[in-house]
Amino acid sequence: MTDPDLTRHYDAYPYPARDPRDEDKRLLEGSPSHLAELIHHLFAGVWPKARPFRALVAGGGTGDGLVMLAQHCADAGLAAEITYLDLSAAARAVAEARIARRRLTGVRFSTGSLTDLATLAPGPYDYIDCCGVLHHLDDPPAGLRALAAQLAPDGGLGLMVYAPEGRTGVYPLQSALRRLAGPELPDAERVRLARALVGSLPAGNWFRRNPFLGDHQQSDAGLYDLLLHARDRAYTVADLAELVDGAGLAIAGWVPPVRYDPAVLITDAKLKARAQRLDPLAAASLAEELLGSHKTHVVYAVPKARGDTVARPAPDQVPVLREIDGKALAAGFKPGQAITLDLGGHKAKAPLPDLSGAIFALIDGQRSLGAIAQALAVARPNQDPIRLSAQVTELARVLIRFGKLHLARIS
Ligand SMILES: C[S@@+](CC[C@H](N)C(=O)[O-])C[C@H]1O[C@@H](n2cnc3c(N)ncnc32)[C@H](O)[C@@H]1O
Incomplete structure (x- = not known):
């Protein structure tokens, strides 16, 4: 199948089907390219506000990732220069209309193949989104290499590909x-x-x-x-790791982490202990083999030379909640309460620290973990501040694992 066939497909059926008028009612959010999530995984939890954020959305379709990223940047007061690229002019028209409907600025639209990126829309980019596209290419490794070649040395990518199970x-x-x-x-x-x-x-x-x-x-x-797609393939965890590695990149994180953690799928103590001895990639493969519901894989990836880019809980990190109502949890939290996440036929569950209610009340997207621990200690002068601080860290760890909290400071 040649690219003209793909272009014809997506011109006839721009994907996903979207009505720009719906932008008045809601913002669709997902992964990859949620701003806090990508700052967490690719920039160790910090993006300096003064630095313009140069992003590419490659194969942007009707604009879900583009609109979310552009809106998040605008909400954060971040000067963003975002380039959208897609084969399909019809998909681009929908994406453009959605951006216009939201009166977002700083987006440049381009029509063509990401394999011609070097001439069509050369980088360097701090961030590249490529969601649901690589698995449709004639030569996915060449496609990913073309993207990686336009990445800034300290940049990263958010990728989604189909998964077989x-x-x-x-x-x-x-x-x-x-x-x-x-x-x-x-x-x-x-x-x-x-x-x-x-x-x-x-x-x-x-x-x-x-x-x-x-x-x-x-x-x-x-x-x-x-x-009716004439060309798509699915990637196992191992296939995707190989694809990423072949482009000179390393996987920074699987999203959300709990979806790739076999520990939540195994109850037998001996089996659990054996699973815990696996290296991270083998453990992620095991989770895929056991869960059986992965339709897609979402990962963040960085040039190998960058090393570890993922944020870890530390006093200066700023926690940002995602898809959970912190105020409601602050008001209604009962000690012993757990967080659950439906992984598709299986509910992953983890206990939350006893003081989670009070901690939720202090998470506002501005306060750092250190400031939250301090405020907690001021309100509880008779309790050990080290123990209080440990509860803050523990809550952040659990929520990060479940994809409900990112560490993201834009300052
Ligand atoms: C399944 S849609 C995904 C759209 C969007 N990224 C999303 O997740 O909602 C795939 C998109 O990739 C585009 N596409 C496929 N091959 C491409 C290529 N070589 N260069 C640029 N875009 C491409 C198609 O035109 C289509 O809009």
């Missing part, structure tokens, strides 16, 4: 549809036939039995992308 049943059905509703038919007819086939699959068919797939029910664009 959660897509069980997709590839046989794609193959069946190539036989029954191939590209010789008009697109609308292919979509109609695909819906008819999906609606009448035998009970034992793995696509029918797979509870993790719903894109085909959302829109024609979703169905086309999932089932």
Whole structure:
């Protein structure tokens, strides 16, 4: 399949299907490219406000990652220069309309292939988003190398690729549809036939039995992308690590970390101890093998020479909550309460420190962990300040693991 075919696909069905008017009602947030999350993973938790943030969204589609990143930068008062690139002019038109609807500035739009990045939109970039694109390329390693070549030496990438386990049943059905509703038919007819086939699959068919797939029910664009795509492949944890390594990059973090932690999937003590002896990559592979619901993998990656770039709890780090209501938790927290996360058929659970309610009340996206520990100690003069500080650190650790807290200071 050549890029003109891909362009035709995404011009006919810009993905994901979005109406720019919805920008008045909500901001879609996700991973990668959540600003606090990428600062946590790629910049050790700190981005200097005075430094312009140069970002590229490669294969930006209808703009989900672009809009989130541009909005987050605007909200943080960060001077951002964001470049959007996509093969599809139709997808770009939707992304442009969404940015305009939000009156966001500092975004430059370009149409073409990321493999021509060096001429179309050369870097250096501090950050490159490439979400759901590499697995559609004719030569994904060459695509990732083209991105890495435009990265600043102290920059990083946020990547998403398909994963095989959660897509069980997709590839046989794609193959069946190539036989029954191939590209010789008009697109609308292919979509109609695909819906008819999906609606009448035998009970034992793995696509029918797979509870993790719903894109085909959302829109024609979703169905086309999932089932009629002429070129997509899925990456295991090990495949993705190899792809990243081949581009001279190292994985800084898997998102969220708990999704790649076999400890939350194993109860037997001996098995748990054996799992704990695995190196981080083998442990992530084990989690993928056991969980069975990974449809995608999201990672942050950096040039190998950068070494460790991930923020760790420390007194000067600023915690930022994500997708949880700190105020409600502050008001209603009961000692012994745990955090849970649905990993797709399995609920991961971890206990929270007893003083979490009081700590939640102090997390405001501005105060540092040190300042929070200090405020806690002032309110509890009879308690050991070291123990109080340890509770702050422990809460941050657990929430980071569950993807509900990032360490991100923009100053
Ligand atoms: C599945 S969509 C993902 C869109 C967006 N990144 C998101 O996550 O919502 C894939 C997008 O990649 C674009 N694309 C595919 N190959 C490309 C290439 N070689 N260069 C630039 N864009 C490409 C397609 O046109 C399409 O808009």
